[in-house]
Amino acid sequence: MPSRAERYLNxxxxxxxxxxxxxxxxxxxxDGLADITAIVYHDLPEPGHLIGVTYGxxxxxxxxxxxxKPELSICVQSQDVAWALAIAHLAESLRGDCPFDYGATIDLxxxxxxxxxxxxxxxxxxxxxxxxxxxxxxxxxDPEDVVTIVGCYPVHDTERRFVQEHGLEAFWGLDWDPYDVxxxxxV
Numbered sequence: 206m207p208s209r210a211e212r213y214l215n216x217x218x219x220x221x222x223x224x225x226x227x228x229x230x231x232x233x234x235x236d237g238l239a240d241i242t243a244i245v246y247h248d249l250p251e252p253g254h255l256i257g258v259t260y261g262x263x264x265x266x267x268x269x270x271x272x273x274k275p276e277l278s279i280c281v282q283s284q285d286v287a288w289a290l291a292i293a294h295l296a297e298s299l300r301g302d303c304p305f306d307y308g309a310t311i312d313l314x315x316x317x318x319x320x321x322x323x324x325x326x327x328x329x330x331x332x333x334x335x336x337x338x339x340x341x342x343x344x345x346x347d348p349e350d351v352v353t354i355v356g357c358y359p360v361h362d363t364e365r366r367f368v369q370e371h372g373l374e375a376f377w378g379l380d381w382d383p384y385d386v387x388x389x390x391x392v
Contacts (some may be wrong), residue, residue: 243293257289308373331356
């Protein structure tokens with residue numbers, strides 16, 4: 206019988222068009238919780254892009270998680286794995302504390318990558334996946350053990366503050382490219 210992690214990875218592999226991922230492990234700093242894994246797919250959804258997905262956040266608990274537990278994802282026009290490692294770091298350091306719900310903003314306080322001035326993320330649905338591919342993914346023997354993949358979108362500090370003041374919908378309606386990590390701030 207496949208493990209919880211194997212079921213999750215089988216689901217991801219079914220979406221990845223036979224692209225083999227790279228795996229990066231981040232040691233757990235939380236007693237009793239396993240390490241976090243960053244799963245990185247290069248050249249998806251098209252050449253020059255990278256998709257990163259975490260595994261291990263959903264092993265923790267949060268009182269706001271009632272209909273599944275999140276894992277984080279990112280899709281950027283870049284080959285720098287720092288983007289995927291950044292969301293894995295967020296998953297590891299904030300698990301149990303942050304619900305990673307839509308509209309949440311996270312400030313790293315420093316640029317994520319040398320190629321960009323972006324210092325934070327906003328959380329929303331992953332735009333590169335269809336709803337049935339990111340919601341309620343069965344991973345455990347218990348039918349209640351489901352994962353929902355949420356998207357993390359790199360943002361400039363001014364954009365992060367805009368989301369906090371005006372909401373996600375107002376930000377999402379602006380003219381910006383969610384994949385472009387070298388874009389200027391939208392606000």
